[in-house]
Amino acid sequence: MLPHNATAVIARNEVWTGKAASEPYECGWAREAIVFLRALDTPRGIGRTKARIEISPDGIRWVPSGTTLALPARRDQITLARLAHFGNWLRIAADLPKGASVKILATIHLKA
Amino acid sequence: MSEMLRDLRLADPAMSRFDPMRRIICFDDFDRGFCGWTQLVGNYEHSLDTMNPSYQQHTQPQLSSVTHWDNGTHGGWDGTYALKIQTRPRKGARNVAIKRLTFRKPCPIRLEFYFTFKPEATELRLSETDVRSVGFLYDLQDPHEGGKRIMPHLRFLNAIDGAHVQKWQFKRVTTEVKPLGTEGKTVTHDHLAPDGWEDLPGGHQKLCYNEIPTKVNWHYCRFDFDLAAMRMIDFQCNDRVYDLSGAGPIVMPAMRNLWCMLNIAFFAETDADKRALSYIDSVCISGDF
Numbered sequence: 001m002l003p004h005n006a007t008a009v010i011a012r013n014e015v016w017t018g019k020a021a022s023e024p025y026e027c028g029w030a031r032e033a034i035v036f037l038r039a040l041d042t043p044r045g046i047g048r049t050k051a052r053i054e055i056s057p058d059g060i061r062w063v064p065s066g067t068t069l070a071l072p073a074r075r076d077q078i079t080l081a082r083l084a085h086f087g088n089w090l091r092i093a094a095d096l097p098k099g100a101s102v103k104i105l106a107t108i109h110l111k112a
Numbered sequence: 113m114s115e116m117l118r119d120l121r122l123a124d125p126a127m128s129r130f131d132p133m134r135r136i137i138c139f140d141d142f143d144r145g146f147c148g149w150t151q152l153v154g155n156y157e158h159s160l161d162t163m164n165p166s167y168q169q170h171t172q173p174q175l176s177s178v179t180h181w182d183n184g185t186h187g188g189w190d191g192t193y194a195l196k197i198q199t200r201p202r203k204g205a206r207n208v209a210i211k212r213l214t215f216r217k218p219c220p221i222r223l224e225f226y227f228t229f230k231p232e233a234t235e236l237r238l239s240e241t242d243v244r245s246v247g248f249l250y251d252l253q254d255p256h257e258g259g260k261r262i263m264p265h266l267r268f269l270n271a272i273d274g275a276h277v278q279k280w281q282f283k284r285v286t287t288e289v290k291p292l293g294t295e296g297k298t299v300t301h302d303h304l305a306p307d308g309w310e311d312l313p314g315g316h317q318k319l320c321y322n323e324i325p326t327k328v329n330w331h332y333c334r335f336d337f338d339l340a341a342m343r344m345i346d347f348q349c350n351d352r353v354y355d356l357s358g359a360g361p362i363v364m365p366a367m368r369n370l371w372c373m374l375n376i377a378f379f380a381e382t383d384a385d386k387r388a389l390s391y392i393d394s395v396c397i398s399g400d401f
Contacts, residue, residue, distance in 0.1 A: 004145050006145070006146060008172040008174075009151070009171075009172055010171060010172060012153075012160065012168070013160040013161065013163070013168060023171050023198070023200060024198075025172070025174060026174040026175070026176050026177075026179075026196060027174065027175070028177060028179075029175050029177075029192075029193065040160065057181065058179075058180070058181035059179070059232070060181065060232060060233070060234055061181075088177065088179060
């Protein structure tokens, strides 16, 4: 049987401001993942703000995994992070400066 | 159906818990992956901003091991994974997973599945009124021009505004159909809008919820629908069978690109500012052909 491979759109057309995070995504069946972030509009005031990959013991409480990726700094720019060994849940979080915003498309590409 | 076919299915542990009609259209066991179930994305044209906000909230279904903070992995009916439909943590939020097929013969079809539901276990309380509803629908269209689009909906209204009502409902109305964009080709309507649900006569049912928010029990459902007459036949949940002759689907004029459509969807709604989690262990859709 071919290994499983799936793409999850976990934030679509969401405007991130302040303390932002994607909805939790359960994907413990996957051994590896790539997270892509794409700006759907021109970001405002984000500077060099980084997003962070968070993992969780229960899908409710979140811990930074140590992996970060830049928020896309211009419209249609795509940033990415490669992940492995992440347990059962993933989410993407970012703390944006006051007044900053980015309209995001966040996707996770998973392989068993 | 021949006795041999019935016996062969009864002897197969994977099929024996279902009671399919002669032809199995699909048998989805989520230990084998997503099996064609994806998120219900709203319609749009030129910009995602044109999408109806009620569809913007939808997210991807998940392959879940039904794992909880206090007792670990629960697993599915007979394996590790179930399909999880998870709302956002906002009272009234909903999410929908869908499988998109077409039909080859207008005839009776049967949807069977095993399901359970729980709120996200963010409180050390029973939380039995935090999930508003779980339900399912078909989105169908006649094969011929001049026909109709038909959308039978059923939901288990578990709770509303904190009242633990526990009853089955159906729906015959959708919202106004509105054009999207500028090309005159795409429209939107919200058939799962909160208004217009009607009580199924005799439709009160108490389901096994168990004693804390992290213990789940699986339930069986069967829904028979006639694609020839586009009529609901009957519906079963666990030990209860409901006559649907007094119920009906949403009916609207056929749309330009949906001929012979056979979409099946599962949905969940939350009644609290916490995520509702609806789990589907396996699905069998069969037809009388």
